[in-house]
Amino acid sequence: QLQLVESGGGLVQAGGSLRLSCVASGGIINIYSVAWYRQAQGKQRELVAIAPDTVNSNYVDSVKGRFTISRDNARNTVALQMNSLKPEDTAVYYCTAQNIYTRLFSWGQGTQVTVSS
Numbered sequence: 001q002l003q004l005v006e007s008g009g010g011l012v013q014a015g016g017s018l019r020l021s022c023v024a025s026g027g028i029i030n031i032y033s034v035a036w037y038r039q040a041q042g043k044q045r046e047l048v049a050i051a052p053d054t055v056n057s058n059y060v061d062s063v064k065g066r067f068t069i070s071r072d073n074a075r076n077t078v079a080l081q082m083n084s085l086k087p088e089d090t091a092v093y094y095c096t097a098q099n100i101y102t103r104l105f106s107w108g109q110g111t112q113v114t115v116s117s
Contacts, residue, residue: 002027002106004095009111016085016115022078022095022108032106033098034071034078038091038113048093049080052100062088085115 008020020036035050049069051057057069068081078095095108 001104002029002032002097002099004097004106004108006093006095006108006111009093009113011114011116012085014085014087014115014117017081017083018085018113020080020082020093020095020111020113022080024076024078024097024106028073029071029076029078029097030073031100033100034069035096035098036069036078036080037094037096038089039094039110040088040091043091045094051078082113085113087115087117089113090115 002024003026004022004024006022012018033052036048037045038048039045048063049059049067051069051071066084070079092110092112094110097106
């Protein structure tokens with residue numbers, strides 16, 4: 001099973017930027033669809049961005065044009081560049097990977113992002 005460790009969260013003012021990183025071990029992400037989810041306090045977890053391969057990506061409407069997901073298969077890493085952050089982006093962000101063959105998910109432990117107004 002793939003192990004995922006996120007980093008890069010923190011406190012930032014509205015309009016600022018953060019870059020989240022996710023390092024995978026115990027497997028190679030080439031055979032995984034990777035994504036970032038987030039969960040704000042009192043709300044359901046939502047899919048923020050997904051990169052099923054090195055070419056394609058998709059985003060929830062609320063972050064389009066502000067967030068960019070990227071994956072480096074050679075380094076077994078996934079990143080989420082977040083620009084023009086808003087207070088409503090405040091949440092715990094999770095890196096995930098779904099094996100394209102077994103369909104099993106791996107989850108990171110989450111990293112807190114707090115955007116102050």
